[in-house]
Amino acid sequence: MIIADRKPLEEIQEMIKDFDNIMLVGCKGCVTVCNVGGLKEVEILASTLRIARKKEGRPLQIEERMLERQCDPEYVEQIRDSYDKYDAVLSMACGVGPQFLSEAYPSQRFFPTVNTKFMGGAVTHGIWEERCAGCGTCVIHYYDGLCPVARCSKSLLHGPCGGSAGGKCEVSQEIECIWDTIVKKKMEQGRLEDLRIQRPNKDWRTARDGGPRKSIREELVQ
């Protein structure tokens, strides 16, 4: 899923400093699962913003809404009845949300309240890690199901570099050297010869380098 972090409160307050009446829209998709933009987080952010503005003597009206998903026009339609009653709309979805909302309601202004970070999962409660770089041409079968494109700091297809030490990346002790894990697995399982193969230069056209991407499923297009 998509993992995001809440923006600092001060940044959100700065965005909405000129407004007195806003809508705050959460999303029941990924951001609910990663505890950043679900119902609970919408309630917490709304009340925090209200309290802060009340202290300033400039009360802020906030309507709290939850959408099934903000990345689907069908659900985005759910705020058509009221989107224009506010000075601005804040989205708690990933970066996709405010854009789908902006496209559906061009006359309104939309603001993000989270920083969208990566595609990954929860390795333990409260800790999420990146697993996929969305390069568009999956090669993890070369590496026993582990992706060096997303998980090596240099995206090396032939690692590990000389900076690998004690299973950690040279960039930070907080980063696992995925190449250390790949190599050890291959060697333990007697498949070292897989790592003796020179892989072709990656075709980055399927990644973001080819420009904004689109996926068309002909059988579903009407």
Added chain:
Amino acid sequence: MSDNGYKSGSNLEKVLKAGHFAFTGECGPPKGANVEHLKEKMEPLRGNVDAVNVTDNQTAVVRMSSKAASALLVQGGLEPNFQMVCRDRNRIAMQSDILGAYSLGIRNMLCLSGDHQNFGNHPQSKNVYDIDSMQLIALVKKMRDEGKFDNDDDIDVPPKLFIGAASNPFADPVDYRIYRLANKIDAGADFIQTQCIYNMPRFREFMKKAVDMGLAEKCYILAGVTPMKSAGMAKYMAKFVPGMDVPQELIKRIEDAGKGKMAEEGIKFACEQIEEFKAMEGVAGVHLMAIEWEHKVPEIAKRAGVLPRPQVD
């Protein structure tokens, strides 16, 4: 291979091919366009080494480009070993710089992954890593031997470069390092320069494996030597430089030399190492990385008994 039997005809290639024990040095370009400073730094290397590695924004700190500094060495009558890292260039810029380097008279090139920009003075920058060092080696070889770009288009005058790569025998996972070296040789490396060696027993084991696997016959392996200036430097390298193995005994030896004599002890150890490398099976030479200590190179070369440098026509 060209008509004269050389891949590039560089001095380094000639020295190695003739069977001489090679001796290469290193010169970091200045943090600015200070050509005079670069000239001062390169001068002690003249006549004392076969080629000079010119680093490419090492530790991800911005410096004069390795291509320009290499060209200045060529103008100054020294032979550069042009370093290129994969961190800052995509394959378009790489191929363009390879052609440019060759056009400027550069004949050796060292292909590296590069230190991550997080280490340097512009940690905010985007990292490129379009291709990795293994693929860069193969790319330079393809350009030289097939006369083709990565996309198979023909090159109008291919760059004839002597291709180098790095090897760190001490980085983890240790058991795999020899295979990574084998991969670099398979990809097209003509010569290898290793990471700085301090743990001699471990390096002896590494070289034994290289010889047993036939790698030393396929490629010239130059052992990396960086003399310690002080116990502080030894401790720093042991603790903070990833993939560096500095044994406690060596730190103690430098420390025990006492204040004012540590640098001398560091040079003494480096000379002992070079002496052993001359006799070590599979080692074709030494790469001396006297970091910000270029002026000591003549003394080290003399004391290590590698002078005069051979002239091969």
